Amino acid sequence: MSDKTTSSNKSLLNDAGTRALIFQIVLLAVVVFVSYYLFSNLQANLANQGISTGFAFLNQPAGFPILIHLIEYTEADTYGRAFVVALINTTVISLMGIVLATIIGVIMGLARLSNNWLVARLATVYVETLRNIPLLLQMFFWYFAVLSALPSPKNSIIFADFFLNKRGIYSPNPLFQEGFGIVIAGFILSIIASIAVIVWAKKRQTRTGLWFPAYWASLGLIIVITFLALAVSGFPIEFDLPQKSRFNVTGGMVLPPEFVAVLVALSTYTGAFIAEIVRAGILSVNWGQTEAARSLGLKDSLTQRLIVLPQALRVIIPPLTSQFLNLAKNSSLGAAIAYPELVAVVMGTTLNQTGQAIETIGLCMLVYGTLSLTISMFMNWYNKKMSLTER
């Protein structure tokens, strides 16, 4: 009876499934309409004002110089190439910053937990100072502090073939001669060999319980094989040495103060946050775990490495990921002190010379989005790998 009533009342609108579908369609239509409206409005207005649109400018010659370029770049190259140069600069500073910040963070995090009163206090002062001062200010500090502390090029500090002055750190630049392929081949071979040694050592340890110093052995392998390859090919490297010239030091490799200042500022600032995350992670592991490890006779270093850290990492990784993302995005502040990263080159110079705000800012957003998502994906994978595997 009751069954009959419901079925007679059942119109299409009362069906949950159909209703959900209708809502979905309406929502989709609204989204499509709004984006179409915004896009066509933008197009019409840009056309009305006579502002050029599109990405054709990427093939135009840029005409401006870039201080730091890891690939060949001259003023005659295109805006597209300038974009790639800037992209590389952003990626390099972000990745190096992430590695350095992690090292600093772990050391400082452990130092804060140290039983040594002085070490623990110093680490506290470091963390509290650095994370409470705006990053941009710290960048200016490092940039202008570095610049004012160092000597002028005329009075460079010289150590062997290394020069240090306001314009940067100059070192000999290795130029690879013919036959260097043998050295590269040797290096690759040595890496394969060391991976084999590590895999073998691990298998043996699981089988017999015997321990083998695989990491030291593989380091030795890499050095010995690479050196042998160098000797066989007759040391095919020449060095371009830096020399004093009228204004500057020329030749060699140079690490400009802009790069150093941005890297130091980014890694010490983010390092302070990471230190707190590491400390929290380690404190989250129950003290009983350490006591249990000790009662099994494990050394302190092994206790940390095998018992405490793997458990702490589960707590550390998620907030660490957001620190890495922050660092990558904060690298855009380098524009303020002449580090030619994405914001400086694309949203600064390119935008100003071409006037194509939507395109250039869109490109930058795309790059930061991609960079952040890539870091995020890697960290999520690592998080999954380190998470508790329940048996």
Add this chain to the structure above:
Amino acid sequence: MKSNVVKLLSTAAIAATISAGAAATTLEDVKKKGFIQCGVSQGVPGFSNADSNGNWTGIDVDACRATAAAIFGDAQKVKFTPLSAKERFTALQSGEIDMLSRNTTWTYTRDTSLGLDFTAVNFYDGQGFMARKDLGVTSALDLDGATVCTEQGTTTELNMADFFRKHNLSYVPVVVQKADEALAAYASGRCDVFTTDKSGLAAHRSKLANPGQHIILDETISKEPLGPVVRHGDNQWKDIVTWAMFVQVNAEEMGISSKNVAKIKKESNDPGIKRLLGAEGDMGAQLGLSSDWAYDIIAEVGNYGEVFERNVGPSTPVGLPRGINNLWTEGGVMYAPPVR
């Protein structure tokens, strides 16, 4: 039903687009809100600079004031938006400001592809270099291998590259986001040379700790005609800004200044002067302005010579000679079309 929806959507879209396109003219907007929103620099002495009370002065500021005087008969009806070099065009394109008067160089690309129109030139400039005296540099051609500091987002960046390429000289570019930090980097010794427009060099040198230790090299490596900019497509507004400048140059040529303009309007028999000052005919109507628009500009802001002397002339801290910016009758290039 479906086709109805599509029709409705597309009609709405078209209507919205049209309404966005057919906005009121800039003059109507400005009259309605009662002031001009004018984009200026973040502080270049003599061009646009705010004192501790927030009062703006400078040649570029006076271009905005002259336009306000023409429209409202009151040169104070201007609000200023300080802009960095890289923000300035977007601010104008998006309508955030009504006119841009920020020592901006008139170039082909800017005039044709940015959706902007240049009006008149209020200062003829050229790019130069400033170096420390103790380097012993006398010519820009000695700069092979030098490190050069400059501000980002300007024609300076490109001129510098062109100059060094043309003369086959090597150099290290340090391009800093803001002028003040670029100057600080130069002052701290990061660079051997600081480059920007020569007027800017003089202004920046006056900010350094020991201005006497720095020289401005003789070479001028580029043409930098600076002037106010408006949005492309509003011809009436462009005419007003352009002629506000021309009136000042014509006034100087005719010997009319803020001090004698009232007397001359009453007494002059020269039909050219009578036309200009609105004593005869109604020249303002063609611009949508009152007949004493030019009179107000001269009375409130002064002629071009007065503006120059007051802001950047030899008696000011910037201390620039009149040079190329003199009237054409005095050996310069300031030459305005006649008001008739």
